Amino acid sequence: MATLATRPSTMKAAQWGSSVGGIERNIQVVDVPLPLAPDATRLPAESTLVRVAYSSLNPVDYKFPELPFIGGRINHILGSDFAGTVVSTTLPDISPGQRVFGMTKIPAFGALAEYAMVHGSQGIAPVPDGVPLRDVAALGVAGLLAYQAIVPFVREGDKVFVNGGSGGIGHYAVQIAKILGCSVTATCSGPNLDLVKSLGADDVIDYRNTDVVAYLQSQGTQYTVLFDTVSTPAIYWSAHHYLKPSGSYNCIPGDTNFATVYSMAAMFLLPVCLGGGQRKPKFIARRLDAAHYAELATWVKEGRLKTAVEHEYELDAAAEAFARLKSGRTRGKLLIRVAEE
Known part of the structure; x- marks a missing residue:
């Protein structure tokens, strides 16, 4: 060495x-x-x-x-x-x-x-x-973000929705929610359905063939956490139909194009009386924490997180x-x- x-x-x-x-x-x-x-x-x-x-x-x-x-x-x-x-x-x-x-x-x-x-x-x-x-x-960036977007917000038995369940952050989020004893619904494209199911997701939506917002509205489930890893504003604007009033819509930085930046700004700044969303969004910015890394590593050693x-x-x-x-x-x-x- x-x-x-x-x-x-x-x-x-x-x-x-x-x-x-x-x-x-x-x-x-x-x-x-x-x-x-x-x-x-x-x-x-x-x-x-x-x-x-x-x-x-x-x-x-x-x-x-x-x-x-x-x-x-x-x-x-x-x-x-x-x-x-x-x-x-x-x-x-x-x-x-x-x-x-x-x-x-x-x-x-x-x-x-x-x-x-x-x-x-x-x-x-x-x-x-x-x-x-x-x-x-x-685990450095994606694992930590997934951890901090899920762990502080849920308890065993809660329902979690992950938008982008086959992505770098989303595939960790699905597993972490399951480790904590949650029921998980996730989106991905058709070719990745088997992967997301293998991670433990209870319900997987092919967003290419299904209107995700319409599906969530018709499902009747009240989620504790909506974790949007791919910046889909429509999921937030309709969140009052499927996110508990005490629940959390958690999002991360998306594309830097004008449309995405404008939509994100509207989520956080537009009050309900002016047409803003009826649930409060939370921006998940990773916070370096060695204790969080230690728990992630323990789950890897136990074979629970891959x-x-x-x-x-x-x-x-x-x-x-x-x-x-x-x-x-x-x-x-x-x-x-x-x-x-």
Whole structure:
């Protein structure tokens, strides 16, 4: 294992220098300096240098760089999910040689590289003994978001609706709700019905062949949580028909186009008297929490939480992986193998 004294001074990393024409057209895998200067003998306070074995892609990994006021202005290493081995750390509860996973802070990113610097104590957690790094590599962003959108809002026996049950976040949300003893209804496209059923969903709606809002209205079920992972405003505007008055409509950042931004703003700002929704929406912004990561990892070790991996890419194929992610049709997660475990 590399140490601060023996590690190389450069590493392979996937970085972008422009988002013109799409970030996937501007990714290069090149040799860059390690995130710690070659002659450094100490790490910054509350930081950990990790040799990365696996990373996983998330929409935020391209949406942030492609923002109009960001894109093309800086070279930056992509990616935030990581799973790997600690080289050195200043954290009291993490040790060199320990296997860890989590996410780097955004917009720092930096995980699509052979080494990543992780700042803070809440974005990193130990991997349980016997669990392969590959099995926890995608929990950093998607697993944490799903956890925080479901766990605080439900009790055993509650009913949960997940819009986008086969996606990176949604497929975790279905499993987490089932782990907690909830009944789950989820949407997906026809080819993914079997996957979502295998995750434990009690009822699966093919949104290509079924009007989801009409189905929910006719079903007569009163849900405790509506978790919208794909930004479908129509589900919110009719939520008073199928979401308990005390229930929660939980959503996450969607597309950055004008129509989506306008709809999201209307959800949160338009009062009921002016035609606003009759249920209060909640925006789920991930909050780094090592305790949440620890529980997710425990469920993985117990075999109760699994990552559906559509495809595993090598680091050199990062541009291809981003192109697939941007299609919006991924089934579960896309992994990037950076190095051997």
